Amino acid sequence: MRDGIELAHLGRAVVALVTEPFWPQGDLIALSGGMPNVPRLRLPHPVAGTSEASMAELAEQIAPRLIAVLRGDSDPDNPSVEEAS
Amino acid sequence: MALLSANDEPGAIELLHDLGCTDGLPVVIPTLERVARMVLASGLDADVVLGEMGPLGASVTVEKVAANAVMAGCTPDHLPFVLAAIEAILQPEFDLSEVQSTTHSIAPLIIANGPLAAVTGIASGFGALGPGHRANASIGRAVRLCMINIGGARPGTSDMALLGHPGKFTMCLAEAEAASPFPPLATGWGAGASADVVTVVGVEAPHSVMFVNDADSEDSPERLLRVIAGVITNTGSNNLYLRSGSVVVALNPEHAQVLAGAGWNRASISRRLWELATTTTGVLRSLNPAFAPRGDDNDKVHVLDSPDHVLLLVAGAEGLYSAVFPSWSAGAHGNVAVHQMVVTGQACEIPGASNSGVE
Numbered sequence: 283m284r285d286g287i288e289l290a291h292l293g294r295a296v297v298a299l300v301t302e303p304f305w306p307q308g309d310l311i312a313l314s315g316g317m318p319n320v321p322r323l324r325l326p327h328p329v330a331g332t333s334e335a336s337m338a339e340l341a342e343q344i345a346p347r348l349i350a351v352l353r354g355d356s357d358p359d360n361p362s363v364e365e366a367s
Numbered sequence: 368m369a370l371l372s373a374n375d376e377p378g379a380i381e382l383l384h385d386l387g388c389t390d391g392l393p394v395v396i397p398t399l400e401r402v403a404r405m406v407l408a409s410g411l412d413a414d415v416v417l418g419e420m421g422p423l424g425a426s427v428t429v430e431k432v433a434a435n436a437v438m439a440g441c442t443p444d445h446l447p448f449v450l451a452a453i454e455a456i457l458q459p460e461f462d463l464s465e466v467q468s469t470t471h472s473i474a475p476l477i478i479a480n481g482p483l484a485a486v487t488g489i490a491s492g493f494g495a496l497g498p499g500h501r502a503n504a505s506i507g508r509a510v511r512l513c514m515i516n517i518g519g520a521r522p523g524t525s526d527m528a529l530l531g532h533p534g535k536f537t538m539c540l541a542e543a544e545a546a547s548p549f550p551p552l553a554t555g556w557g558a559g560a561s562a563d564v565v566t567v568v569g570v571e572a573p574h575s576v577m578f579v580n581d582a583d584s585e586d587s588p589e590r591l592l593r594v595i596a597g598v599i600t601n602t603g604s605n606n607l608y609l610r611s612g613s614v615v616v617a618l619n620p621e622h623a624q625v626l627a628g629a630g631w632n633r634a635s636i637s638r639r640l641w642e643l644a645t646t647t648t649g650v651l652r653s654l655n656p657a658f659a660p661r662g663d664d665n666d667k668v669h670v671l672d673s674p675d676h677v678l679l680l681v682a683g684a685e686g687l688y689s690a691v692f693p694s695w696s697a698g699a700h701g702n703v704a705v706h707q708m709v710v711t712g713q714a715c716e717i718p719g720a721s722n723s724g725v726e
Binding site: 303306310314315330 | 421468519
């Protein structure tokens with residue numbers, strides 16, 4: 283999350299990948315980093331310890347959507363703060 | 368700082384619990400008067416900024432630290448240690464945001480050196496990390512409450528420790544300098560032998576090390592070091608797989624004397640523990656292959672990066688048990704120890720406040 287926020291502060295298009303149990307933490311870090319709407323996509327948990335084949339499969343699944351969000355053609359998984367409130 | 372109101376102290380405690388501003392135990396209510404008196408003990412202005420605390424990135428002021436010190440039950444005499452410990456963990460090398468956010472159970476161990484520790488009542492002997500020592504309990508608790516209320520660490524949303532450990536409530540002690548055959552720990556940081564210093568390192572809960580000395584056996588000191596090294600090399604420890612960070616070895620005074628009597632000193636003990644605390648690539652590969660280094664199965668692997676990563680202190684009472692505190696071994700700086708001078712010269716005396724609490 284912090285890496286994404288740092289890059290977003292530099293004006294780069296970013297998408298943070300956040301696994302399910304860390305979603306609330308992602309919200310907090312985004313808020314504290316001054317970028318509550320930084321785009322994020324939800325990944326299944328766990329990622330650590332997953333085999334290379336499983337990781338490749340996950341990457342295949344998420345990559346098209348990730349690129350679409352980066353291009354602004356698709357919404358991220360996090361609602362904007364305005365929508366959420 | 369936000370100002371809350373309640374009808375009475377029990378109501379205020381419940382309000383603080385409901386807002387997630389406690390560690391789960393009742394706190395002393397930080398009234399304006401109590402906080403002001405605690406700030407006065409610092410000798411600093413309330414709005415002096417000590418740094419930013421993650422993961423929230425909130426500004427850490429003297430007033431905020433004082434409020435949390437009040438909540439923890441500190442006396443004004445404790446405040447210089449709380450401030451020093453806070454300044455220590457705010458150093459970039461401590462990686463506080465990551466320490467707060469990790470799934471590991473890491474918690475700051477606060478070690479006090481210098482004559483002021485004893486004057487302040489920070490225990491170093493029997494049960495120094497257990498219940499019954501007000502200064503130890505309150506100083507460590509104040510740091511934790513700052514981590515909760517300023518840093519924003521709350522379980523499951525920002526403090527992601529999967530289980531945690533009781534040392535996350537408080538973990539503070541003094542080195543048993545009077546009983547130690549070695550120079551104080553802080554001299555390793557270049558401090559004078561009588562300097563007031565806190566050293567803070569993120570660690571797991573202590574693991575007991577049982578050893579019975581045989582005064583008639585010449586190899587008894589070496590056996591003691593082998594037992595300690597065996598605990599450092601336990602197969603569940605992050606140190607084994609990440610091979611970074613500091614491991615704290617708390618020798619009880621009797622064990623310290625066993626080693627000192629045989630001519631060992633801080634440097635040689637640390638070096639020998641580094642030499643002994645090894646495993647093999649094959650063992651790591653057989654247990655957690657994702658964290659095994661490249662190489663042949665028989666390649667020797669040092670659990671610690673260097674002898675400097677053994678943090679040796681003398682603490683506890685004389686007897687059979689010393690302790691090893693494994694660490695997290697992660698973070699950008701590798702989970703290293705940080706230290707800070709305890710500043711008291713700027714404090715002023717508060718009438719009727721010394722050793723009597725904040726009321």
